[in-house]
Amino acid sequence: MSATRRLFGAAIAGAFGLLAAGTASAQGSLTVYCSVQEEWCRPMMAAFERATGISVAMTRRSSGETLTQIRAEAQNPRGDVWWGGTGDPHMQAAQENLTQEYRSPMLAQLQPWAVRQAEQTGFRTVGIYAGALGYSYNAPELQRRRITAPRCWADLAKPEFRGEVQVADPNTSGTAYTMLATLVQIMGEDPAFTYLRALHRNVNQYTRSGAAPARAAATGETLVGITFLHDAVAQKVSGAPLELVGPCEGTGYEIGSMSIVRGARNMDNARRFYDWALSAEAQAIGAEAKAYQLPSNRSAPIPPQAPRFENVPLIDYDFARWGNAQERTRLIDRWQREVRAGAR
Amino acid sequence: MGALTLGRAALLCAALGMLLLPWHGLEGGPAELAAWPGGTAAPLVALLLSGARWWLWPVALLLVITAPPLLRGRAPGGLLVATGAGIILWTLAMGEAIGLRGLDWHWLAPLLGAPPPQPSLGWGALFVLVGATGLFASGLAARGAFGADAFVAFLVAGSAFLLLLFVFGPLFTILSAAVYEGDRFAPGALVARVTAPEAWSLACLATHEGCGVVWNTLLLATLTAVLSTMIGLFFALLAVRGGVRAAPLFRAMTILPLITPPFVVAMALIVLFGRTGIVTTFMWDWFDIPRSRWIYGLPGVLLAQVLAQAPIAFLLLDGALRAISPSLEEASATMGARRFTIFRTVTWPLLKPALAAAFLLGFVESLADFGNPLVLGGDFDVLSTRIFFAIAGARHDPGRAAALALLLLALTFGAFALQALWLGRRRYTTVTGKGDSGIPAPLPAGLKLTCGLVVWPWMLFTAAVYGVILVGGFVHDIGRGDMSFTWRHILTAFEVEWRDGFALRGSAWDSLLTTIEVAAIAAPITAFLGILLAWLIARQDFRGRRTLEFMTMLSFAIPGTVVGVSYVMAFNVPPIELTGTALILILCFVFRNLPVGVRGGLAALAQIDRSLDEASATMGAGAVDTLRRVVLPLMRPAIITALAFSFVHAMTAVSAVIFLVSARHNLATVYIVGRVEAGEMALAIAYSTVLIFIMLAVVLGIEKGVGRARLGRRAAPASPGLRNAPAAAPVRAGA
Structure with missing residues (x-):
């Protein structure tokens, strides 16, 4: 009797299992372009698959490459959601009408800066995390040279840092452009360029990738690396002797963003992902993946190692103005002409 | 092969494509075949009869015109050339003109009205295009071109068509961007850009x-x-x-x-x-x-x-x-x-x-x-x-x-x-x-x-340098001098789990397997096509030979990034829609590495006396027989070498494929780029070590095979294997 019942039960369970499998595939699929580091992309997608049964195909590329891809595919989009990566390319995509407007019901739970990012682009993108700009220095190297620890942007222009500062090239990196725009907003345009010309003498290399200076500082290839602070935290957590500095004059920040590709093939699933990615539980995954940005959901836990904005004086970064393609081209051209071309 | 035989075969192929096979690509996979002969799997004839693709009637008509003379046993050269070319041009032009959003060439609106959207071409179209190429070639042969050998004519016409489509077309697409300022045509911009002080x-x-x-x-x-x-x-x-x-x-x-x-x-x-x-x-x-x-x-x-x-x-x-x-x-x-x-x-x-x-x-x-x-x-x-x-x-x-x-x-x-x-x-x-x-x-x-x-x-x-590469994958962080031994990086990339059954858990497995698969598919095609082209260029005399040679070499000179982006631009929308598939990777590798095969083939052919071909021809063999029974066996070392080179090139290419990889088809080198960007040198080095060993095994295995296949006579006195090949086949390391 009991054996029969067990058999019966197993049969029913099996049938349900089949049914469940059927519904799982009926949930359809989703293609995500991911522009944060691989360690964060993977668990994120896995968690979404577990939560919804939608199967996710994920491609990781830098945000510039992803924007290029979406542009090239504009006639016939392949991706559904573009998740992560610094905000400027997302805003550019919105400006070029490559992404889709969507007002998520989750907007109410977000930090004001994240909502503002959405409002400025007509709800074509939204903030998912934020990270402050700053710099990090290699502590033992600094000690060896007996230089007092820098605290401000101005310190980096001092002669003792000659040839010891590394920063990315705004022509290729959104991080470096954020620095350019930040300094212009803090100091005013002409003084900012005077400062940048002074800093230029201390720069040993303009790297192409935005996060590279943090790595270089971690290995001692350079003394100071200007990056987003969470990039430096990631190096510090893995054991590098780095000290982080939120400059005393104040600093700018990036808003990592998310957009839905216009003409996405799986629009409904894209919206589900969008809503899910703004939830507190989804944003908690970042900390486990060694991503120390500030999550945009107000109730998402903030990783203890994350550089808090309270300690870093943040400027009121005007993304609408400085994210504009024309303004960006103008600033970069001026930088190229007046700073980059100068003698070191 | 006679022109008539080829013409009939081509007609059969085109008829098959028109009457039976689904005209458009099956986005949803083979499951859509259930709807045949309607729905998305409909063949061209069904689409024409239902009026859904009325603008493709000329294709069917041109095909029908050729049928009676071919079946009656005549091969009217001029007619075949014209119909073949007409079918190809019309199909592709209409594919471009009417895209996913309906009419794309708006100046055709008075003629076409507002046609419904037209997805990409599929198997049926492929067969019709192959058939049309065959008709075109048999027409040329019937008119006496290519020594009246229809086989050679077909090879030349086919490869020229492929090269136009996959080398010249994408290149033209992207380079034409140089004369546009935004959306405006501005030749002045080209001059300004080419002479810019930045250059x-x-x-x-x-x-x-x-x-x-x-x-x-x-x-x-x-x-x-x-x-x-x-x-x-x-x-x-x-x-x-x-x-x-x-x-x-x-x-x-x-x-x-x-x-x-x-x-x-x-x-x-x-x-x-x-x-x-x-x-x-x-x-x-x-x-x-x-x-x-x-x-x-x-x-x-x-x-x-x-x-x-x-x-x-x-x-x-x-x-x-x-x-x-x-x-x-x-x-x-x-x-x-x-x-x-x-x-x-x-x-x-x-x-x-x-x-x-x-x-x-x-x-x-x-x-x-x-x-x-x-x-x-x-x-x-x-x-x-x-x-x-x-x-x-x-x-x-x-x-x-x-x-x-x-x-x-x-x-x-x-x-x-x-x-x-x-x-x-x-x-x-x-x-x-x-x-x-x-x-x-x-x-x-x-x-x-x-x-x-x-x-x-x-x-x-x-x-x-290579010592560092070997060691780097097995120590904690060679960049910071942390030299304690660890399996961590190899495990992250290539972990295998036995829990319930065999599972590849490492993060690099996907890309590694795809890379090997794509390289293994692309290599034989590259070698085969390259050797064929080399044979055509070296042994056949026809007008446009130099042009064909130039076109095969062209893809070598194009920077990888340009190739990659041009492929996305050219093949993301109908008529030919390939992005996101493994096929686009394979095609990219085939046409990018083609010069390797061609060069290797040319060098090998230079060592094989022409008199052998001639002897075969005087004894009554056609081009097919000569190629199959005389030339190819003698060229075995060159073929195997070309195989090895194109395999290795496909595994190490990066700039060309960085925009072509997709979620399902990622490649090892692109994965490594990501690691380098993230500053994870150790993992990148570990992965590279594994790749080096795989390629070493392949190259050594092939070289061993070549060693045994060494030819008794006529081959060069020094071993003709890998050792000599780079002289003929330029290497593109790290490109």
């Missing part, structure tokens, strides 16, 4: 500003070419004339640059010579040599490129040096010349053509290199990286990228033109130099010492 500025001579990127590129390429040729020459002199027993060692070294994935040498150089590098720290601790950042910039890139190119220069020069007959040198010696005089007046002039070949190969490779300047360039910019960032950087400017790509193309073509000039002379000299016996004169003592002084440190240096 040609000479400011670095007078001020501290950097020079134009063209000058940078030229300087780097020239230095790379000179240094790698020089080092290669020293190696070759020592190996052939120096009485050194290290020749097998040298030869083993020559295989390394072929199987090294991009970036990894650059990373190893940073580990060794970066400011906190192993060597740098040692020099600082022991000799108080101040630590500097000299590796970032021209010196570092140069070093990495010479590391890759010197072994290839050695291969070329080693072969040339062995081919020089000692009898000339002996003659010189008997007339009383001193050893150095002999070297200067006899050996050196005979080597000149090979030196030029090595120089130009190094030059072209340096132009195409993308990985090394990316990692080691510092502030030093070259064209290949500038193009990449003009497309994918913070400032997106396809017009500028296209103009820079044009400049790079011009440089490469310039180099090829020079090479062609030198090749003409080389033939002349080598023939003169050929003799039989005699003992080669030993090197003059001073020269031997100089060679030794260069060669042994260089070997040590190479060993150090």
